[in-house]
Amino acid sequence: MTNDERAPVELNVDVAHPARMYDYYLGGKDNYEADRRAAEASLEVAPEIRAIARENRAFLERAVRHLVRSGVRQFLDIGAGLPTQRNVHETAQEIAPDTRVVYVDNDPIVLVHARALLSAYGLGRTAVVQADVREPEAIVADEQVNALIDFEQPLAVMLVSVLQFVPDREPHEIVATLRDAMPQGGYLVLSHPTQDFRGDQANQVASTYNRAKAPAVARRKAEIERIFEGFELLEPGIVQTPLWRPEGEVTSDLDLIWMYGAVGRKL
Numbered sequence: 001m002t003n004d005e006r007a008p009v010e011l012n013v014d015v016a017h018p019a020r021m022y023d024y025y026l027g028g029k030d031n032y033e034a035d036r037r038a039a040e041a042s043l044e045v046a047p048e049i050r051a052i053a054r055e056n057r058a059f060l061e062r063a064v065r066h067l068v069r070s071g072v073r074q075f076l077d078i079g080a081g082l083p084t085q086r087n088v089h090e091t092a093q094e095i096a097p098d099t100r101v102v103y104v105d106n107d108p109i110v111l112v113h114a115r116a117l118l119s120a121y122g123l124g125r126t127a128v129v130q131a132d133v134r135e136p137e138a139i140v141a142d143e144q145v146n147a148l149i150d151f152e153q154p155l156a157v158m159l160v161s162v163l164q165f166v167p168d169r170e171p172h173e174i175v176a177t178l179r180d181a182m183p184q185g186g187y188l189v190l191s192h193p194t195q196d197f198r199g200d201q202a203n204q205v206a207s208t209y210n211r212a213k214a215p216a217v218a219r220r221k222a223e224i225e226r227i228f229e230g231f232e233l234l235e236p237g238i239v240q241t242p243l244w245r246p247e248g249e250v251t252s253d254l255d256l257i258w259m260y261g262a263v264g265r266k267l
Contacts, residue, residue, distance in 0.1 A: 018165055018214045019081040019107045025053035030082045030113055041208040046201040048256040052241075055251070056191050057086070059241040059261040060160050063189045064091045066245065066263070067156050068099060072187060074155035076145065078104045078133050078178075079162025082113055088158065089126045100125045100148045104139055106132040133162055134169060136177040156187040161259070163227070164193050164206075167217040172226045179230050179266060186266045188231055191241055193218040197258040224260055231264025238262040 016038035020031040024039040031039075042049055064075070073096060077088050080103035089101040103114055103126075114128035129144045139145060149155060157178050163171040175188065195202050195218045202218035209216035224238055236243060241261040242250045251257065 013109070016214060017107050017109070018209070018216070019079075019105060019110050021214075022053060022161070023082045025050050026057065028082065030109070038208060038211070038214075041211070042205045045204040045208060046198070048198075048201075048253070048258075049205065051251070051253065052193075052257055052259050055241045055257055056161050056259055056261070059191055059244050060088070060158070060189070061086050061091050062245055062247060063261070063263050064088055064156075064158075065095065067187055067189070068092045068095045072154055072156050073099045074149050074153060075099065075101045075158060076104065076139075076149055076155060077101060077158040077160075078139065079159060079165075080105045080110065080114070080128075082107075082110055093125070098125065102126070102145050102148050103128045104131050104133075104145070106130065133159070133174060134166055136174050140177065140181040151181050152183055154183060154185045154187075156189055157182065158189045160189060160191045161193070163190070164216045164218060165209075165214060167215045171219075171223075172229060175227050176229070182266050184266055188228065188264045188266070190224070190227060190263075191259055191261040192224050192227075193259050194224070195220055195258075196260075197240070197255060199258075202258050218258070221260065224262070228262065228264045231266055234263045234265060 013032040014034055016034045020035040021039040024031040024036055075088050075092060092099040092101060105111065108130065111128055111130045127144055127148050129142055131139050131142060166174065193202055206216045206218055221238055238260050240254060240257045241259050242254060242257055244261045
């Protein structure tokens with residue numbers, strides 16, 4: 001661990017943060033009163049958010065397993081959120097122990113918890129970096145990222161339920177920077193809430209995030225398709241998260257899952 005990784009971080013628990021709200025939806029304990037109030041406001045509008053969060057996590061796991069079995073040994077998880085069960089490195093390294101994973105998030109509390117997790121595991125193939133998805137150039141150039149990630153070798157960039165929190169910039173521009181840093185054959189794993197299902201609820205939830213000072217936007221399928229410019233979508237394409245290569249029975253409440261998931265391979 002470098003001195004930068006040991007440096008103290010400034011924590012602000014008085015303002016809700018999406019990563020900690022997500023932790024609350026999943027039943028975690030790494031959240032604070034401001035996060036719980038904001039999350040409960042969203043749940044009041046759309047109680048299905050807990051199911052959406054669980055399905056989103058399951059999609060992430062299936063995508064990671066598929067890519068590791070396809071030979072991918074590097075993952076850059078941007079907007080990783082708080083460590084929870086079945087993190088990317090646990091899922092990947094269970095299949096291929098030599099897999100390298102770098103987590104990126106802008107929440108200092110995520111950094112603190114991730115450091116503790118990695119310290120407990122003692123993993124030399126996993127790291128955590130504090131950075132913002134809005135600054136992809138800085139992520140690609142980061143010294144800690146490059147210590148583990150070789151951008152000349154196939155890798156998977158994970159943007160799982162994060163680009164909705166970039167309402168003031170075109171998400172395809174962010175992804176284009178990351179795509180251009182990847183070699184041919186690299187992968188993009190993405191999930192994103194949509195207005196295409198239960199649009200009123202999706203927009204009302206976005207409003208609760210806005211009030212929690214975490215501006216969010218749900219996007220339609222055509223907008224998400226644009227994010228995958230330069231990638232070939234793996235089957236079954238852009239679908240609701242439970243429908244992306246399910247490994248068991250698909251939820252009967254599919255109409256409640258207003259979250260798309262997809263994986264693309266760089267052309």
